[in-house]
Amino acid sequence: MSPAADAGQSDHPLIELIGVTRTYGQGTVAMQALRGVDLVVLEGEFVAIMGPSGSGKSTAMNILGCLDVPTTGSYRFRGIAVEKLSRNQRALLRRHYLGFVFQGYNLLGRTSALENVELPLLYRGEPPAARHAAAREALAAVGLTEWERHSPAELSGGQQQRAAIARAIVTHPAVLLADEPTGNLDTQRSREIMDLIVALNRDRGITVLMVTHEPDMAAYARRIVRFVDGRVESDIRNPEPA
């Protein structure tokens, strides 16, 4: 059953996967990572995607992030068929609607936290003053105001992930895609990051899609989708998010 009935969420489908398959390689060496996935995500949801390695959750995440396209089937983002878009059009979609958080933070080295957070705005062509203001605001939201001049090497893992989250939300995206965001952090830092993500989902209405293999982290989500062998095995609502 659909979790659309939950209060506070719109009925508008933000994301629709319709019979999505993804095959790597051809012929006898072909590897099917996704074998027909149907998934609907509404605006404002917090979805955790779980599953063992090789289950296709990362592939699904790449497709949801418009970094990859389905081999067959359709991915509709706000009704737009993403598989029909060009590489550059997908880049524009990412630029305007998506924010990414990775397990390995993926900040630019030898570049200050502020400049890292400004990066997406740079490609949006924002003037410097507006860039600085928006980046400072995002850094404040993740509690890194005093660290804006520091480069990633001078920040702890938790701080780096906060900076990465600031970079992801600086454009006020519709969706935050988080790929094992706490994979490199200890329990305490993981909790802090998860609290931050929950707050962003709750207070800003950002839709969150998070890949994780840790049940503790998935427990923060209001919906848990489990992948096995390239298919959605279960899709359950979490009645009491942590």
Next chain:
Amino acid sequence: MLWNTLLLALKEIRRNLTRSFLTVLGILIGVAAVITMVTLGNGATQAVSTQISSLGSNLLMVRPGQRLGGGRDTAGAAAFRLADAIAIENQISHLGSVAPVVSRTVTVVHLASNWSTSVVGSSNAYFSAGNWKLAAGRTFSEAEQQTGKAVCLLGETTRSKLFGGQSPIGSAIRIKQFACEVIGLLKAKGQSSMGRDQDDTIIMPLRTVQRRLAGNQDVGMLLVSVQDGASTIRAKQQIESLMRERRRIAASEENDFNVLDTREIADMLSSTTRLLTMLLGAVAAVSLLVGGVGIMNIMLVSVTERTREIGIRLAVGALEREVLLQFLIEAVVLSSIGGLLGVLLATVSSIVLADLMQVPYMFGIQINLVAFLFSAAIGVIFGYFPARRAARLDPIEALRHE
């Protein structure tokens, strides 16, 4: 965006200063070589024309034989006589001076010193036609020229070989079997454009050389200077028709003598140096090209090293052309810095080498500009391939890259 990309490129260059410098070195040397070669070549061309005008401006050389240039191949053509010189002087207007010239190579002796040099027999007209100035003493008297007296004027090189630091005026030098009194000393003129030392010479009256050294009445060459403002072409035509008449050449036959204009020699020589300049410039341009390959190499390494960074940029929504532009601008900035440093190095090396080679230093805005723009163009050409590779990376693969 463009400004940001430029700042980004500069930052990237500063981040890896040693490598950036080594990359730039190829372009730097290439640009410096091109500019230095062309600048020195232009200086040499200038030096040649200056030296030729020091021979005397508007000078015509009339020689027997058909061959152009310094060849001695008169191929049976009769030598001139003194009368030919007199005829030219009397019958053709707007001429400065007409000097009959005969020369021989002899060994001259003064005390214990001896020196092999070229003895020129001519008249006082030789000094004005050849732009010679007196440093000391006097030129020939009318009587000395008429009687063929054994008197001479020395060039500076001959004087220093025979007399060392002393003044030669009034001394006698021995040439073959006769003694010759030194009555004058010529101011130094330096090397000729052909590399011959013009001051390695002795001048005597024409008749003296004819009688005592040559043993005949031949005149080897007529030096004719044309008055300032008068046409050398007209003078040349008039001399040719007069000589044809005097040498009884039928209308169907070709000249058995030639009239050479110093301007022609100047044109000939400077076209040669210009050609050499172009050749050297082209060789240097090849090294510039090699420098471009160096830039491409480093940019390819840089793209591989920064694969993850490119992945991040693509993930946050950078377009292909934005990534392309970033790497292209980086290559252009690198090569332009190389070009700029090359221009500076070329200026220094051109000044130093021009001084060593004794050619004038001539700053050419054109070659500096062309070489600099060429270096920037090389950045575009050789930066494009690595930049395209960066732009076409798959963001997923790039993000996974270690």
